[in-house]
Amino acid sequence: MEKIVVNGGKPLFGTIEVGGMKNSSLPILFATILIGDKCVIENLPPIDDVASALHILKSMGATVRMIDRTTVEIDTTHIVCGSAPYELARNIRGSYYIAGAELGRFGRTRVALPGGCDLGPRPIDQHVKGFEKLGVSVSFENGAIIGDAGEGLLRGDDIYMDLVSVGATMNIMLAAVLAEGVTTIDNAAREPHIVDLANFLNSCGADISGAGTDMIKIKGVRTLHGVTYGIIPDMIEAGTYMIAAAATGGKLTITNVIPKHLESITAKLDEMGVIVEEHDSSVVVSAPEKLTKVNVKTLPYPGFPTDMNPQMCVLLCLAEGTSVLREGVWENRFRYVKELIRMGADITVEQKTAYVQGGNKLVGASVLATDLRAGAAMVIAGLAAEGTTEIGDIYHIERGYENIVEKLRAVGADIEKVVLPDVAEASAV
Ligand code: EPZ
Numbered sequence: 001m002e003k004i005v006v007n008g009g010k011p012l013f014g015t016i017e018v019g020g021m022k023n024s025s026l027p028i029l030f031a032t033i034l035i036g037d038k039c040v041i042e043n044l045p046p047i048d049d050v051a052s053a054l055h056i057l058k059s060m061g062a063t064v065r066m067i068d069r070t071t072v073e074i075d076t077t078h079i080v081c082g083s084a085p086y087e088l089a090r091n092i093r094g095s096y097y098i099a100g101a102e103l104g105r106f107g108r109t110r111v112a113l114p115g116g117c118d119l120g121p122r123p124i125d126q127h128v129k130g131f132e133k134l135g136v137s138v139s140f141e142n143g144a145i146i147g148d149a150g151e152g153l154l155r156g157d158d159i160y161m162d163l164v165s166v167g168a169t170m171n172i173m174l175a176a177v178l179a180e181g182v183t184t185i186d187n188a189a190r191e192p193h194i195v196d197l198a199n200f201l202n203s204c205g206a207d208i209s210g211a212g213t214d215m216i217k218i219k220g221v222r223t224l225h226g227v228t229y230g231i232i233p234d235m236i237e238a239g240t241y242m243i244a245a246a247a248t249g250g251k252l253t254i255t256n257v258i259p260k261h262l263e264s265i266t267a268k269l270d271e272m273g274v275i276v277e278e279h280d281s282s283v284v285v286s287a288p289e290k291l292t293k294v295n296v297k298t299l300p301y302p303g304f305p306t307d308m309n310p311q312m313c314v315l316l317c318l319a320e321g322t323s324v325l326r327e328g329v330w331e332n333r334f335r336y337v338k339e340l341i342r343m344g345a346d347i348t349v350e351q352k353t354a355y356v357q358g359g360n361k362l363v364g365a366s367v368l369a370t371d372l373r374a375g376a377a378m379v380i381a382g383l384a385a386e387g388t389t390e391i392g393d394i395y396h397i398e399r400g401y402e403n404i405v406e407k408l409r410a411v412g413a414d415i416e417k418v419v420l421p422d423v424a425e426a427s428a429v
Helices: 022-035 048-059 093-106 125-133 166-176 192-203 235-248 259-271 306-317 337-342 372-384 395-400 404-409 423-428
Strands: 002-007 013-017 038-042 063-068 071-075 108-112 137-141 144-148 158-160 182-186 207-209 215-219 228-230 251-255 275-278 282-286 321-326 346-350 353-358 366-368 388-392 414-419
Touching: 002 372, 013 404, 022 038, 022 048, 022 093, 022 166, 022 192, 022 235, 048 063, 048 071, 048 093, 048 395, 093 108, 093 125, 093 144, 093 166, 125 137, 125 158, 125 166, 166 182, 166 192, 166 215, 192 207, 192 228, 235 251, 235 259, 235 282, 235 306, 235 372, 259 275, 259 282, 306 321, 306 337, 306 346, 306 353, 306 372, 337 346, 337 366, 337 372, 366 372, 372 388, 372 395, 372 404, 372 414, 404 414
Parallel strands: 013 251, 038 228, 158 182, 366 388
Antiparallel strands: 002 388, 002 414, 038 071, 063 071, 108 144, 137 144, 182 215, 207 215, 251 282, 275 282, 321 353, 346 353
């Protein structure tokens, strides 16, 4: 069993470089299915979810060649529709983009229903509604989603999303790129990764406008071609290290970022007294003497990101007084709270709101990474706490953070990954 062990209480000083965005890497990697040509994707984060996506593409018949740690060449000319291995696809959330990409290229799809972090129910009704509007009949069989547009191509249409969904917006874009006619997506998600996917597809010959607004227009084109494309920096990885600087009383320069994408995080940190200096492609974050309590509500972009909820909660624990943290996206984002309570946090959760009574010292404990971002929050809590924190289930963290241990050690953290015998193994000795 692998754990991350942190001896807390050391302020972080130095520079951390952020990698490519996980949540645009997965749709862009699966979008290559649609292209049916050779693409080179740069600035890919070397994380487990990306490795899983590349493994799936290879199993489907793509030729995948790593050029270096963060650059891959993918040729999807000979990909076989419907061949994504069930066990691999069900393990990552982003595998549902295979459905949109296969529908776009082949007019049919078969792929396992997606897995990913347990944040409460994760329905895909908006994806299905969009596919159906484009002329696809959708059914479910043995844990897989099956789509078939019958004879001919998908047909463009006007789609209104009942709620703002990142995944559904991207999946419908993928399905519509090669459809006949024009598709509009109203009430679309506006996240930077939506713009990243649109830019990738447009550079391959697609005709998408309005990405980054709530109305996206996709004019169907006949063909697409391969390109070389670089993924944007990961705003959530950047935000995680910004909070680590603030929580440890340190000062970090975080490079390879787009400061505009960090505005909602920067604004809340500013309200808490943290100093954030913005440069062209970096931010410098300095902790104040004393953190001020704030109220936070997570919302779709440009609101405060739900994927920063757990990390922010740790910072609120360190600010005197009661802060209120409302979750506006997921039903069940607060599973990590019981782990923070083990470390001495005083937090009460009522439905989708956490009341954080801050100002108590956090103390090291044995905790679990209940999901990816919750795991990052446990690391930050461990860095800020007195004593030793042992974090289990770290595979969640490794799905989405490249070398988190090494990056933090390089800026002064006392942190290491250790392999411990399983309880069952240990008791057998
Ligand atoms: C993406 O998930 C990210 N995952 C999540 O990041 C992130 O939390 C989320 O967007 C919101 O920003 C990936 O990109 C792989 P949604 P996604 O569709 O696309 C409801 C991380 O830590 N909904 O925007 O699955 C849904 O239940 C992960 O990196 C429907 O009701 O999120 C949720 O309440 C965790 N019906 C809300 O919409 C649907 O058909 C937003 O979900 C689709 C979604």
